Amino acid sequence: MNKSARETEFEKLVNNKFTMYNSLFLTLPFQSISQTGNLIPLLEDRCRKGLESGQAPVQILESFFQEHAGLESTPEQIDFMFQVIQYVERQIVLYDSVEDAAFAKLLALGDHVSLKNYIHLAQTRGQGPDLFEKLSDFSVRIVFTAHPTQFYPRPVLDIIAGLRTLVSENNTDEIDRNLEQLGLTSLMNTKKPTPFDEAKNIIYFLRSVYYDAVGQVYSRIKKKAPGNVFDNHQILQLGFWPGGDRDGNPFVTSQITGQVADELRMTLMKCYYNELKGLEQKLTFRGIQEDVADLRERLYATLFDPSKVLPTHQILKPLTRVRTALITRFNSLYLEELDAFIDKVKIFQTHFATLDIRQNHSEHARTIEAVLKHENKISASLDELSAKELISILVHSKFNVKPDPFEDPIVRDTIETIAQIVSIQGKNGELGCNRYIISNSEDTFSVLFVYALLRWCVWQEDPIPVDIIPLFESMEGMENSEAIMQSLFEIPEYRSHLAQRQNRQTIMLGFSDGTKDGGYLAANWSIFKTKERLSRVCEQNHIRAVFFDGRGGPPARGGGKSHRFYASQGNTIANHAIQLTIQGQTITSLYGTPDHFIHNCEQMLTAGLSQGLAESPGKISEKSRQLLDQLARVSHGAYTALKHHKMFLPYLEDKSTLPYYARANIGSRPAKRGNKKRLELKDLRAISFVGAWSQLKQNVPGYFGIGTALKSIADQMGLSELQTLYQEVPFFKALILNSMMSMSKSYFELTAYTGKDAVYKDFWNILFEEYQLSKKMVLLVSNSSVLMEEEPLAKRSIKIREKIVLPLLVIQQYAFQKIETKPIDPKPYETLIQRSLYGNINASRNSA
Secondary structure, rough: OOOOOOHHHHHHHHHHHHHHHHHHHOOOOOOOOOOOHHHHHHHHHHHHHHHHHOHHHHHHHHHHHHHHHOOOOOHHHHHHHHHHHHHHHHHHHHHHHHHHHHHHHHHOOOOOOOHHHHHHHHHOOHHHHHHHHHOOOOOEEEEEOOOOOOOOHHHHHHHHHHHHHHHHOOOOOHHHHHHHHHHHOOOOOOOOOOOOHHHHHHHHHHHHHHHHHHHHHHHHHHHHHHHHHHOOOOOEEEEEEOOOOOOOOOOHHHHHHHHHHHHHHHHHHHHHHHHHHHHHOOOOOOOHHHHHHHHHHHOHHHOOOOOOOEEEEEEHHHHHHHHHHHHHEOOOOOOHHHHHHHHHHHHHHHOOOOEEEEEHHHHOOOOHHHHHHHHHOOOOOOHHHHHHHHHHHHHOOOOOOOOOOOOOHHHHHHHHHHHHHHHHHHHHHHHHHEEEEOOOOOOOHHHHHHHHHHHHHHHHOOOOOOEEEEEEOOHHHHHHHHHHHHHHHOOHHHHHHHOOOOOOEEEEEHHHHHHHHOOHHHHHHHHHHHHHHHHHHHHHHOOOOEEEEOOOOHHOOOOOOHHHHHHHHOOOOOOEEEEEEEEHHHHHHHEEEEEHHHHHHHHHHHHHHHHHHHHOOOOOOOHHHHHHHHHHHHHHHHHHHHHHOHHHHHHHHHOOOOOHHOOOOOOOOOOOOOOOOOOOHHHHHHHHHHHHHHHHOOOOOHOOOHHHHHHHHHHHHOHHHHHHHHOOOOHHHHHHHHHHHHHHHOOHHHHHHHEEEEEEEHHHHHHHOOOOOOHHHHHHHHHOOOOOOOOOHHHHHHHHHHHHHHHHHHHHHHHHHHHOOOOOOOOOHHHHHHHHHHHHHHHHHOOO
């Protein structure tokens, strides 16, 4: 098959360059391991051939130690494996840098529709006015979360940024020096990061990438608007969870929340200060200099002192005077640069990113119970009240709740956090912290508990300047969500609150826990239908529904191609905004450079706009719906049977890295909710659940049940029905293509030895057989010869990454096999497993 120009360029700019720089990197002398680099290509080849011939990791490595490395003693062998891990981690950093450096050139050769092209297309169709009317009220909100899959320390992030630039310039001499620096710099945190550390890691990207990139996106839209006039400064919004998300993380406190809000604001002031200094060198005109210099001094006063605040209007007022003077007296010289700065101030104001508060419904119930006991409304439990009585208390009672009377730390912090919202809004503006998300929302009280606490703790009779956002995560929660929202809309007090919030109700849907609960296909179809039902119930009540999607990196957590997902939603789902979480390696892989950020944000905007301006509405026929219902039902049955298999949790505990996530210094948050000794699936965090399957190269949550479902329908109705569904329903096609990504990153040869294990062989074979069936069926349904045939560059990138990381994966499985032999000292092998987590996470770029 002939390669496209884009594929040819990929080979030249990515594969060939990586091969060249990698050969240079492998020969660099690093602290007594100068021979290790030379052995890595041989080790990779030996691992691949050994696994393909049916050898177990122990056999592969022990023969390699003897035949190629000359390592006799166990300490020597372990030391060598640690060195290999160090090398592989750095090879991944190098490959990321090379691939990122090529992004803009490869993008130019692609067939995507840029926002600029989309606007031009709409204007040629006579849809220009409609498009800009939609743009004036549309928004994309990207919310950065603190999940523990992005853990590079700041010095490493700086090296990566430097490498990207040097690779783009083909500066071999400096690349050599940077690679040596990379080899000598630790990629690991010496201790677990605090929530504040996690926040600072992501604030790094806000300052170095997003401040300018958001401004560039806005400027592009403005230049295409009629008369260059565009006034929706909230079209691209940034959200922030580190320091605000306390669901299951006892280390996030109200104090931490306040510190993070201060850091966001002070970092933004540094961005303003630096940009104003640059402008000051251009705005050298008498009568203007004074305003600029005075503003610079006032900004400087806010850079390091959290008590010093400069409100947005005090920044804009002198800039507006300067703008008027430029137009009337100085020939509008440098007006474009000044306007770009003014637009950024209007976009970011004093908050930079909106800090969301998130807590679990159970903790709110605990707090409400404590408050009502203190107010003598109950003696011991909320169960003493009927639902009607409890609702009446929550919406009518007037309590003045303070933290002092309560000893329970969760109760105190919940109350203190609400008070902290007031403080943050006072410094950072309302947009600094005006969303409260309730995890595990299962009933009306999920929202009413927070509504009551906001009233009782702070706002009393005043309007509450906070959006209350239920998060429906489980299959049951999604099933009940329509009735829950309808009952809320029927409560006059809550309806009045929504009226004060512009009659908008934001509703969050959890892809990660939904998939963990119901399986990939069933969860995604359930979320789609839930959005349709919620869109209807909101419209019937004259409320604008805004959906906030809790999406992770991989398809198993709602990831994959987000643009494709939103473009496939159709006109039966409310389309007033796109909101989604971004986390882990997805931050760096999709939003880590200005080019990546701008491209992916523009793709989100075009996906949202395409729904409103589509010539033919993307409605799913009743026949297709029935087919999707059947597929979801069968796949859910297959996944549920797997989930209830007696070996399901033991397999994860004994054969996967699941227990090691909690030990690694990659996140402040515990790997599971609660302190139960016995592992229960509902307590498992989706990130460690999905990540464990990824480390095994089995990726079960990203496809399991699809093969069984597709074969069942094909046997009943014929393959052609499914092929038609694939061609005619974009949503189904998006699901199939995303599942292909999960399967492309699977490699059952790695764990084939488990297929002979006395305890787990039957369970492993269940997984393997469903993988084989799913692969076969998606290829038949899509009329493809190989997985990801429609995405050759992504497929090639995955293949290169999997090749790089293979020695690391074999070492990880070798360590598992050694632990099973009950060695006198298992700690070195446990440490090998723990250390091998990091490289595999980063190699996958969206593994969790």
